[in-house]
């Protein structure tokens with residue numbers, strides 16, 4: 001069953017809304033004055049972001065704006081300065097595995113699943129602790145832990161749990177990768193171009209999946225697909241040359257002259273062109 005087909009009317013957590021939906025006790029990510037340099041080049045240059053649980057935040061901006069580097073900095077893959085706090089705990093300076101243990105997970109532009117293993121085995125490995133491959137292989141379906149069964153339903157792959165990941169459709173691989181973060185109990189999910197290369201139907205289903213998981217988590221989506229952003233973002237931060245140049249609702253950023261300038265230079269453009277398109281990049285370079 002596809003994720004989109006699984007929306008329930010009872011016990012459905014509140015969906016994402018701008019500013020978050022979980023009140024004072026919610027998880028959050030607070031980024032202050034974040035900077036990343038590569039040989040003196042400031043790829044990320046003094047970025048502040050406040051990301052609340054229940055706010056489905058999109059990070060957009062032309063190619064090279066620094067979006068992926070911000071995700072790399074949050075997850076410890078590149079050295080950064082400044083502060084990144086996850087619910088009060090400082091992340092900058094911690095190692096990749098320590099950051100993952102804090103509940104911060106990410107996906108990559110190309111899905112990184114174990115192609116030779118089944119969907120269930122991939123989720124089992126991601127869930128990790130104490131589950132040997134042997135236990136996993138001998139286990140009967142009834143013994144699948146509840147948390148993994150729930151995630152299989154959430155990502156729409158319950159009927160594919162014995163399918164090898166390598167033969168899944170492109171979209172299903174991305175959903176599996178998101179599922180691998182969910183079984184690790186990641187409360188902050190950083191998704192790098194999750195719908196790149198997907199069909200229209202897969203995009204819609206992915207958006208619905210993000211809505212379902214985004215109500216209870218902090219979800220940040222780096223995306224070039226403007227239609228997808230308009231359909232599912234509850235808030236948007238726009239980056240250009242390593243800096244946040246605008247932030248707000250979809251309507252607010254689309255109406256922002258700085259954003260229009262970074263893209264094609266007209267109001268119509270930011271409403272229609274995919275960000276990062278050749279025209280948009282040419283325009284950004286002319287600034």
Ligand SMILES: Nc1ncnc2c1ncn2[C@@H]1O[C@H](COP(=O)(O)OP(=O)(O)OP(=O)(O)O)[C@@H](O)[C@H]1O
Nearest residue numbers: 038043061062063064065066067068069070224276
């Ligand atoms: N490891 C690296 N070494 C040197 N420069 C890098 C490295 N990683 C990224 N950069 C540079 O940093 C800048 C920001 O790159 P980044 O990938 O974060 O941009 P982006 O906004 O994610 O772009 P895109 O939308 O094209 O993925 C670019 O100029 C890029 O060339």
